[in-house]
Amino acid sequence: MHSARTSPRSSKGRSIAAHAILLTYTLIALFPVFVIVINSFKSRKAIFAEPLMPPMPGNWDMVGYTTVLQQGDFFQYFLNSMTVTCASLFFVLLFGAMAAFALSEYRFRGNLLMGLYLALGIMIPIRLGTVAILEMMVAGGLVNTLTALILVYTAQGLPLAVFILSEFMRSVSDDLKNAGRIDGLSEYRIFFTLVLPLVRPAMATVAVFTMIPIWNDLWFPLILAPSEETKTITLGSQVFIGQFVTNWNAVLAALSLAIVPVLVLYLIFSRQLIRGITAGAVK
Amino acid sequence: MGALSLSQVTKSFGKTEVIKGVDLEVAEGEFCVFVGPSGCGKSTLLRMIAGLEDVTGGDVNLDGVRINDLAPAKREIAMVFQTYALYPHLTVRDNMGLALKQAGEPRAAIDAAIKRASAMLELDPYLDRRPAELSGGQRQRVAIGRAIVRRPKLFLFDEPLSNLDAALRVATRIEIARLHRELGATMVYVTHDQIEAMTLADKIVVLRAGKVEQVGSPMELYNNPANTFVAGFIGSPQMNFLKAGALGQRGETLGIRPEHLRITEAGQIKGTVSHVEKLGGETLVYIKTDPHGLVTLRLFGEHDFAYDAALSLDIDPPRAFHFDKDGQRLR
Numbered sequence: 001m002h003s004a005r006t007s008p009r010s011s012k013g014r015s016i017a018a019h020a021i022l023l024t025y026t027l028i029a030l031f032p033v034f035v036i037v038i039n040s041f042k043s044r045k046a047i048f049a050e051p052l053m054p055p056m057p058g059n060w061d062m063v064g065y066t067t068v069l070q071q072g073d074f075f076q077y078f079l080n081s082m083t084v085t086c087a088s089l090f091f092v093l094l095f096g097a098m099a100a101f102a103l104s105e106y107r108f109r110g111n112l113l114m115g116l117y118l119a120l121g122i123m124i125p126i127r128l129g130t131v132a133i134l135e136m137m138v139a140g141g142l143v144n145t146l147t148a149l150i151l152v153y154t155a156q157g158l159p160l161a162v163f164i165l166s167e168f169m170r171s172v173s174d175d176l177k178n179a180g181r182i183d184g185l186s187e188y189r190i191f192f193t194l195v196l197p198l199v200r201p202a203m204a205t206v207a208v209f210t211m212i213p214i215w216n217d218l219w220f221p222l223i224l225a226p227s228e229e230t231k232t233i234t235l236g237s238q239v240f241i242g243q244f245v246t247n248w249n250a251v252l253a254a255l256s257l258a259i260v261p262v263l264v265l266y267l268i269f270s271r272q273l274i275r276g277i278t279a280g281a282v283k
Numbered sequence: 284m285g286a287l288s289l290s291q292v293t294k295s296f297g298k299t300e301v302i303k304g305v306d307l308e309v310a311e312g313e314f315c316v317f318v319g320p321s322g323c324g325k326s327t328l329l330r331m332i333a334g335l336e337d338v339t340g341g342d343v344n345l346d347g348v349r350i351n352d353l354a355p356a357k358r359e360i361a362m363v364f365q366t367y368a369l370y371p372h373l374t375v376r377d378n379m380g381l382a383l384k385q386a387g388e389p390r391a392a393i394d395a396a397i398k399r400a401s402a403m404l405e406l407d408p409y410l411d412r413r414p415a416e417l418s419g420g421q422r423q424r425v426a427i428g429r430a431i432v433r434r435p436k437l438f439l440f441d442e443p444l445s446n447l448d449a450a451l452r453v454a455t456r457i458e459i460a461r462l463h464r465e466l467g468a469t470m471v472y473v474t475h476d477q478i479e480a481m482t483l484a485d486k487i488v489v490l491r492a493g494k495v496e497q498v499g500s501p502m503e504l505y506n507n508p509a510n511t512f513v514a515g516f517i518g519s520p521q522m523n524f525l526k527a528g529a530l531g532q533r534g535e536t537l538g539i540r541p542e543h544l545r546i547t548e549a550g551q552i553k554g555t556v557s558h559v560e561k562l563g564g565e566t567l568v569y570i571k572t573d574p575h576g577l578v579t580l581r582l583f584g585e586h587d588f589a590y591d592a593a594l595s596l597d598i599d600p601p602r603a604f605h606f607d608k609d610g611q612r613l614r
C-alpha cells in the first residue's frame with residue numbers, strides 16, 4: 001500500500017534504511033548474549049585474553065558446563081525457576097484476563113476507580129514493599145517456599161496484564177457475547193470459549209512481558225526463598241560469584257543454560273502471537 | 284404464541300434517559316419494524332426485549348408473562364445480529380445447535396431441527412464449515428438459521444442487512460419476508476433503512492430520541508404521517524417541505540411528496556432545474572426555488588431537462604399535508 005504511492009527506488013532506499021536501523025539495534029541487543037555464550041565455551045585464560053573471539057580448537061574448554069552440572073543441584077534450580085515462572089504466568093494470565101473482562105464488560109459502581117487502582121501497580125515498583133512482603137511471608141510460614149515467589153510474582157504481573165487485556169477485551173464484538181447469552185451460555189463459558197480465544201495475541205504479549213522479569217529476578221528469590229531446595233537458576237548461578245574469586249567459566253555456562261528455557265517459552269508465545277494476528281477470527 | 288407487549292418501558296444510563304416511556308403491542312405472528320435515525324434508541328429497545336439490557340421502568344410482557352427479570356436464554360427468543368456474531372470456533376452445524384444443546388435437548392431432536400433449518404435456508408453444503416470459510420451473505424443465513432432452530436416465540440433482528448452489499452441485501456430481505464410467511468412467527472426488526480421497513484413490516488414503529496413518534500402499517504405512515512419527522516423519514520426520496528404561507532395554505536409547513544408534484548404552465552412554485560437524476564424507470568429533478576429551497580420532483584419514465592431551465596410546479600391538493608409550527612399535523 002505504501003510502496004504503491006512512492007517510487008520503487010525511494011521505497012527500496014527506505015526499506016534498506018529501516019532494515020539497517022533494525023539490524024543495528026538487534027546487534028546491540030544480542031551482543032552481550034553472544035559474548036556470554038561464546039565465552040562459556042572457552043578456557044579461563046582465553047576469556048580474559050580475548051573476550052570477543054569465538055572459541056577456537058586451542059582454547060575450547062567445557063569446564064564451565066561440567067562444573068555447573070556437577071556442583072550444586074542445577075537441575076533442581078532449573079525446575080524451581082520453571083515452576084515459579086509457569087505457575088506465576090498461569091495465575092497472572094487467568095486472574096488478569098478475568099479482572100480485565102469484568103472491568104471491560106460489566107457496568108458497576110466503582111468500575112473506573114477499580115481500574116485505576118489496578119493500574120496503579122504499574123507505576124509503583126513492588127520491591128518498595130519488600131519488607132512488608134517478607135513480614136507477611138514470615139507470618140504465613142511461607143519463607144523458603146516456591147509458593148511465596150509465585151504469590152509475589154502474580155501480584156507483580158497483574159497490573160500490566162489487567163491494563164493491556166482490558167483494552168483488548170473492549171474490542172471484542174458485543175454481538176458475539178450477546179449471542180452467547182441468548183443461547184444460554186454462562187458468563188464463564190462466554191469468557192473462556194468466546195472471548196479468550198479472540199484476545200490470544202494480547203495474552204501472548206502479556207505472557208512475554210510477564211515471563212522475562214520473573215525468570216531473571218534475583219531480588220525475591222534471594223530474600224524470600226534462598227534455601228537450597230527453593231533456589232532459582234539466577235540465584236543458583238550466584239554461587240560461582242565469590243567475594244575474592246569468581247568462577248567465570250561456571251557463571252557464563254550457567255547463564256547460557258538459563259537462556260534456553262526462556263527462549264523456548266518465548267518462541268511458543270511468539271508463534272501464538274503471529275497466529276492470533278493472522279487468524280481473522282470474526283468478520 | 285408470541286404476543287409482545289411493552290407498557291411504559293423506560294431505560295436510563297445514569298442520568299440520561301434513552302428510552303422515555305414506550306407503549307407498544309405486537310400481535311402474534313406480526314412483523315414489527317423499529318425504524319429511526321441512529322441514536323434514537325431502537326437498538327436499545329430491542330436489547331431490552333432480548334434481556335441484554337436491564338429495564339429501568341415499565342413492563343415487558345411476552346404472551347402475558349412479565350419477562351423483565353428473566354435471563355435472555357429463558358425468554359424463548361432468538362436474535363440475529365448485524366455482525367452475524369457466529370461462534371468462530373464452531374462449525375455451522377454446531378453454531379446452529381448450540382442453544383438446543385445448552386437447553387439439554389436430545390441429540391436426535393437437535394439434528395432434526397438443524398436439518399429443517401438448513402433445508403429452509405439452503406445451507407446443507409456448508410454445515411461442516413467454520414464461519415471464517417463463509418461469505419458475508421452465507422454467514423447471515425447461518426445466523427438466521429441459528430435463530431430458526433430454536434423455534435422461539437419471538438425473533439429479534441438487529442439491523443441484519445447493514446453489513447451486506449446492495450444486491451445481497453435485497454435477496455436476504457426477500458428471504459426474511461419468506462421465512463416470516465412460512466414460520467408465521469412474531470418478529471421484531473430494527474433498521475435505520477426506511478425501505479427495509481416499508482417492504483417487510485406489518486407494523487412500523489417510528490422512534491425519535493427514545494420516544495415513539497408514530498405506529499402504523501407502512502401505507503398508513505406513508506399516507507397519513509402524524510408529524511414532519513415521520514413524513515420526512517418514510518418515503519424515498521424525502522417529502523418536500525414548503526412554506527405554507529407563501530402558497531396561501533393553512534399551517535406553517537406544507538408537505539408534498541416528490542411524486543405528487545406536477546409540472547404546469549402557471550404553477551405556484553417557480554424555480555430552475557439544478558440537478559437531474561435519471562434512474563431509467565423514473566427521473567428525479569431537483570429544482571431550486573424561492574422561498575422553498577431545493578424541491579424534488581419525481582417523474583416516471585425518462586425525461587430530459589436542461590440545467591437552469593425554468594420550471595413551474597403545482598401541488599396535488601388532496602395529497603398535501605399541513606403541519607403547524609411544531610411540526611404536528613393539522614387535520
